Amino acid sequence: MxxxxxxxxxxxxxxxxxxxxxxxxxxxxxxxxxxxxxxxxxxxxxxxxxxxxxxxxxxxxxxxxxxxxxxxxxxxxxxxxxxxxxxxxxxxxxxxxxFNFHKYDNIRYASHKKDPRRYKFESIGLSIVNLLFSAASGDISALRRHHLSGMDMTLADYEGRTALHLAAAEGHLSCVVFLLVQCGVPHDPRDRWGKRPLDEAETFRHPEIVKYLKEWGATHSSDKSDHENTRPPTVDDILIAHPDANDATKDPSIIAIVSKFEEDKEKVID
Missing domain, CATH: 3.40.710.10 (DD-peptidase/beta-lactamase superfamily)
Incomplete structure (x- = not known):
């Protein structure tokens, strides 16, 4: 049977x-x-x-x-x-x-179910290819579908190029605007050669995208710079702010241990 x-x-x-x-x-x-x-x-x-x-x-x-x-x-x-x-x-x-074998299961977005019909690396690999191809071809409808399906719009290929890189290089201003405004992707990611989307737009002579990226960077880089300037305190910073921390005998934890030891010692003597 x-x-x-x-x-x-x-x-x-x-x-x-x-x-x-x-x-x-x-x-x-x-x-x-x-x-x-x-x-x-x-x-x-x-x-x-x-x-x-x-x-x-x-x-x-x-x-x-x-x-x-x-x-x-x-x-x-x-x-x-x-x-x-x-x-x-x-x-x-x-x-x-x-498994998503039901006749009306969604074979693409039923992430909580397994699909033996798909190759092992098909999900991530094809997602990146489809995302980058949509950006390179200027298909904003496809980009919107990817975004609504919960895809990570910052995915990059093996060279570190993101959808924003390709949209800027090909001169698709509407895709650049969508990725920045609707998807909230970083405006200055660097690929393996250190190039940003702004560099791609300048290289391939797309002045409208260059202008937009510069304006976007000028208005959205303050938060990033403030975050970068805020570093965790070092040991030297702590010692300058709290000089007593350099003296082990004034450490509260050490003082508590010594006090407890002295109390136990007095009890033994008594």
Whole structure:
């Protein structure tokens, strides 16, 4: 039964022999029937909760198909009043909670679920590529989608170039404004060669972006400079402000230890 379900998941090609045993139209029709009426009177609720083609039997067997991924067969005889395997239904519920196999799961943004259909590094790698390509091509709609989906808009490629670098280099003022105003990205990140978005705009001769970045830097650099000038106090600073700290005998913790020792000593003598 597992091979049969895997054959349905594989488009009618047997995963054991690599032989095409079913036509595509047959697979489509069977899966449609399984999805709509494969679980007896529970079919509607199963389609709502699990969203996968499945077929149960009164023997306790249950056949589940994840199209283009895998086929599963479970067997557990205890049945519910409708005639479906109780443990089989529980397995399907847990499967959908852990993996985004539901027919209407969002395959891009269901971050709390695992997706075996995606490559190991596809999530971060393609996100960076899509983000930087959107900035380089001036696609502000795509940038807005990335921002609304919760993506880190400061992501950079292996050369340290961010979306703001590329938008400035290609002369897309609207993208530069969106990244700075709406996304709140830093206006002067440096790539591996130490170049900032302002340097890119000057190199490729985009005067309107140069002007905007200079004005933005002039009005938004005060907070950063104040933060940079505020450094944690050093030991020398502490000693200058509190001269007694240099004398161990005047340290409150040392005084407390000595006092406690003297009290204990007097008690022993008495």
């Amino acid at each position: 597992a091979i049969v379900s895997s054959t349905f998941a594989n488009g009618g090609i047997c995963p054991i022999t690599d032989e095409k045993v079913l036509r595509n139209s047959t697979v489509r029709n069977v899966l449609s029937l399984m999805h709509s009426c494969g679980m007896y009177d529970y079919s509607g609720e199963f389609a709502f909760k699990v969203g996968l083609p499945a077929k149960s039997g009164v023997s306790g067997a249950m056949l589940i198909v994840v199209p283009n991924v895998m086929g599963i067969c479970t067997w557990s005889p205890p049945l519910d009043p409708i005639g479906n395997s109780c443990r089989g239904l529980q397995f399907c519920d847990d499967l959908i909670k852990r």
